[in-house]
Amino acid sequence: MDILTFMQQMINGISLGSMYALIAIGYTLVYGVLRLINFAHGDIMMVGAFAAYVAHASGVPFELSVVLAIIVAMITGILTDKIAYKPLRDAPKISLLITAIGISFFLENLFNVLFGGIPRAFSAPDYLTRSIHFEGIIIPMTVIIIPTVTLVLLFVMLWILNKTKYGMAIRSLAFDIPTVKLMGINADFIIMLVFAMGSALAAIGGIFYAISYPSIDPLMGVIVGLKAFAAAVLGGIGSVAGAVIGGFILGFTEIVVVAFMPELGGYKDAFAFIFLILVLLFKPTGIMGQDLERSRF
């Protein structure tokens, strides 16, 4: 393999990895607070992509439809919390998990009914879809924009969590919900905030996903959701920075398998998951994960 192709493959790895990272942050955020693996997260991502698609198709400028999509996804996230998760706050965790899977199926099938199962073409403005030619390497704009946005959002998240009052409330909720309530903090409002933040990230992830791979269908969140979940676990679920690291590792693993062992390319998902198992064997809390009872984010 010549150096040019190698460089190109590395760029591909950054592109895919940052996509997983963006979605993994949302997983980890909700898990950190509620210990809930929100399996509907990938589907919220799909809702975001579809909302942007519908808004843009009905004549709204692209930038504004992105904002609308984020709002729609936030509302969806908050509603799922209010309707499905809140009544189960004191129920065993397994009930919550099953409910999350139920929400996931519900959203997928709702959109199947509304939009049909045939993939739709997602159109984005030219400045987002073109690519830059640099010394024989082709760099799609998304490869520059997505990692930048991911990193910016990562720092925004860390800032909110560590420097603001709401962040402090979120972190304290992660330790002990009943005690936090006793301190006069409105726990339900804070949880709502967490879902809103997580869903907004999912929507941004979904829209970037749709820009990079311009075909959207109601089941688009399933595989990405699973990969992002794996990325979050790999990085140490509950850790925001870990989710980003996990996303990049997963993205690079997939690209490297296809690039260096094309005949084994069909097993790239298997390689990614074998890698996950290996990491968990030696460090059960994931790369950045600490003892979950003591530390958060």
Place this chain on the structure above:
Amino acid sequence: MKKISTIVASAALIVSMSYAKEIKIGVVLPLTGPLAAFGQTSNDGLKIAYAQRHTLKNGDTVKIIVLDDRGDKVEAATATRRLIDKNKVTAILGEVASSNSMAMAPIAERSKTPMITHASTNPRVTKGKKFVTRACFIDPFQGAIQANYAYDHGYKTAVIVTDAKQDYSVGVSKAFKKAYLKRGGKILGRVIINSGDKDFNAQVSTIKSKNPNIVAFTGYYPEAALMVRQARAVGVKAPFIGGDGVGFPELIKIGGKAAEGFMYSDHFNEAAATSKVAKAYVAAFHKKYHKPADSMGALAADAYNMLLNAMNKCSDPSDKICVNTNLRDTKNFQGVTGLINIDKNGDAIKSGVVNVVKDGKFAYLTTVNP
């Protein structure tokens, strides 16, 4: 009391005998999921064929029960079992994807229910099966059409793209390779994809470094559209050639400008439709859907009519064994997609066409006879 019930029972028997029976055909299609376009276009064609004819010679009416399997092997098998056990269908029509048909075939075989797949082209679908028939040509033929067309038009080196999850793709890849090498072409390499994937940047970068004359894409349309787009974005100039799995409007809608020049072998193009049957079908299709008639719908219509023809040859159209024997015996059947003969394996011997994406439309290039 006993007397009354006997009278009622015999009256019921007489009534049921004098009325025409209802013959059920179970249909399994991917109406949602990644291959939804296959299922929905098949269903469109089936509806046309059903509207044109749904009574048998002896006055029995035909009823079709359509189940969605979401493009999933397990769901396809479950749907088949349900149609046979619960709905008591006389025959099964479906699926599109070879992998799904292969999941259904053993169930049809065990229950001795005639099954006809309208569009599964992998040879293994009918192999060793007595109750599975198909209305389409098989992959060795399809692969040879592509390979010969590519080589004869000056594309002497190729990279093959195989979808490792789909038996269809594995089959076409093998057939393409064999025919292409035989013709004198050179295979520069093979890249693997998985259906459901969206990121093919690694694969297209590899293709770019190999610099072939043509890319033989053997998978389905969702991946085809995204892959050709990503290939053009990194600067792959070679045209793509594929099989019947790519010829869907979504290839153009999602692929956009990148899909221009994408060639593929297919079962049918309405531009090449000359028979009376085909013309009637195309006219009805245009009237109802206001879009060009596609190959999946045409194949589904043919499969349906082959079933009805076989049923007409039986004194009892619900006799599964008789229907199957006659279905397997189909000779010189004039279908929408051309003249169909079923060989001893249950495979259809018929002609194919080559189409190309031109100016955002599917244009007809040529017809290839078996």
